[in-house]
Amino acid sequence: MQIVLLSGGSGKRLWPLSNEIRSKQFIKIFSSVNNDYESMLQKVIRQIRQISGDISILVSTSKSQESILKKYVAQDVEISCEPCRRNTFPAIALTAAYLRDVKKISANEPIIICPVDSYVNDDFFKSFETMEELAKNSAVNLVLIGINPTYPSEKYGYIIPKSKDKISEVLEFKEKPTAQVAEKYIEQGGLWNGGVFACKISFILEKAREILKTDSYFEIFKRYSELPNISIDYAVVEKEKNIKVVRYNGDWKDVGTWNTLSEVMQETSIGKVQIDSTCRNSNIINETDMPIIAMGLQNIIVAASPDGILVADKFQSSFLRPFVENLHEQIKFAEKSYGTYTVIDIDENSLTIKVILNAGAKMRYHSHEYRDEIWMIVKGEGQTVIDDKIQSVKAGDIIKIPCGVKHTIKAKTDLKIIEIQLGKNINVEDKILWE
């Protein structure tokens, strides 16, 4: 079975734990084995791996999330990167073309396309087998999954099926309704649209030729920034006549806001937190190394990261987005393939960053055009390459990197560096890669 996971999106509604480069699927808040936490992405991949048979997973993501993604997924998960952010139709077209043109998979094969932002039980993924069968054998173009609604939600789109059978043709799609209208939909057997669908690769490629005027991976990749910014729902799903829906009867939660996310958290608190005995229905998530003390809270979510602190009534937290859009703050924390970086001081002509490299990891060989850098190794051992010269370094060493000079560092042990950037135009975009 070929599964494509759509892992994109920026995470304003789960600020300060999600941001431009770390969207919600990377937040580690679900208890997993070994007293550790797993992220939504890791949870979904683990659940998919439990489906029987041969499973191939391809994660489609944007360039800005490639580094963090590599940290979160195992070697046996393939990654396809969009060169920039577009909507879901270009992303899915790129991925379908990638599977045929790069991975040399027959366009006659079915794929299942699945977002990674829903919290579901393991049996959700069992429906994938039915969906694949339908997409492979019948004369159906598109197979959706429809979630049996538990209440007349105003937050989701509805699929109205022709029958209340486990598998049914689709009569029509409905936009997010009022609760009253939603009740009527539910009476008719209406289902929430979970955003998962199965089809043959060739079906997507056909739509790509129609809408994008090409189905070649390299063409789509090259012209990506000019492609229409449209969703797969709008471009394809809602227009398709030959379409079926598989009914799913089980837990399904969109965990896109703190309010909904906290409902599925198993622990009251994560990180350095003390909670008094008078707190009720409150969750504290602390990603900083500052201690948090919480007392007497009722229905409150507290989330802290180097990017900021949210203290909100759970219901009100759903209205977070405009406050985050108001911030215009530099992103202070990022997970990278090699470890993490945390901005610890910002000044007019300097930026001080704490960089942690995991043992064995390395940065890419790069240089900067407009800034000097100084690295102070405060912990561990490693090897730098500065202007093609290799040197061993250890705690206490200082490495000066004037602008224009190529540099990298490889961690022999876990390595902690204080990096000071100095210059008049400090900008993350100022990075020239040499490998």
Added chain:
Amino acid sequence: MQIVLLSGGSGKRLWPLSNEIRSKQFIKIFSSVNNDYESMLQKVIRQIRQISGDISILVSTSKSQESILKKYVAQDVEISCEPCRRNTFPAIALTAAYLRDVKKISANEPIIICPVDSYVNDDFFKSFETMEELAKNSAVNLVLIGINPTYPSEKYGYIIPKSKDKISEVLEFKEKPTAQVAEKYIEQGGLWNGGVFACKISFILEKAREILKTDSYFEIFKRYSELPNISIDYAVVEKEKNIKVVRYNGDWKDVGTWNTLSEVMQETSIGKVQIDSTCRNSNIINETDMPIIAMGLQNIIVAASPDGILVADKFQSSFLRPFVENLHEQIKFAEKSYGTYTVIDIDENSLTIKVILNAGAKMRYHSHEYRDEIWMIVKGEGQTVIDDKIQSVKAGDIIKIPCGVKHTIKAKTDLKIIEIQLGKNINVEDKILWE
């Protein structure tokens, strides 16, 4: 008029804004002129300066608060330092001896001793004139101020006067009562004990000879750590028969907890904070440079500093102390006479600190026995003295200071330094002063 301000105490109950070295009187949360904030200490000194006549102020504090104190008080305020922390009787005895032995003031002069932890209107200090008159002229040994209670508080000690006159002899002192008992005291004309009193310097010195077996400043200072750890109330006030109380009829608030402090805050928020329109009776104080977003809070106090984050129901915040005692965290933020320092990373054999020196300020010339230091100037210009050699430094410069080497820096402009301490035994105590 000679006024002695008692500025001591550690601030567990106002964590994370107060700590071992910054007690509550240094927290800047009261609106003052020029859109700035002033601390309790600054407010009290400003109010005292409004009393007519010649006013001399001496602040009695502990060694650990000397540096921050120098930053908060003007040149015309004298400072007397206890060599270590003791209770109020040794502190007052030391101060009285200092005034006679060092400042050469006649022991026949009256002094007014006043703690700095109450929030009062300007007219509170007008009572000082009456108190001084009484202490100077009459045959009274001790003059107290008694606050007319506004409710039967269980939190304060009570003074029971002989009459309900403006000035009265004292009948007796009562410990913190139950509300019911407090009501009875109030019926009798009972007053809250504000901890302010006036007497002649000679009266304190006489008690010092009695209790400490000396009234010499140098003796008291030398033996300070061995002196009995007793309060002035216990050692002197409650045993004194020849004592009067001056009735004060006005605002007086002990602002020792977040609950009471937030009552006298003029602003809902201080620092980088966004509050939504559904918050009620909540205060957010942010001393970090991370933004805070507060939504839907009711009766909540949020306080954040590099030392930690408190999110508490206002009433519950009164029970903060044991949670703070549980922390065992290194203090991360300190105000110094020269500026501030903030710990930004702690590791096994390293400590990274951001040091800000105000223009014109300098560190004391010092060295360390067990650690190397590296200074990275990230902003401004200054002058270092390293091993007696003077050198001009500016943003981008790196200064290595191996252990044992004497060093200091003077800020020409505002100066920001990233200091990295490296060694096996990093400890604030490891500091040898050379001036």
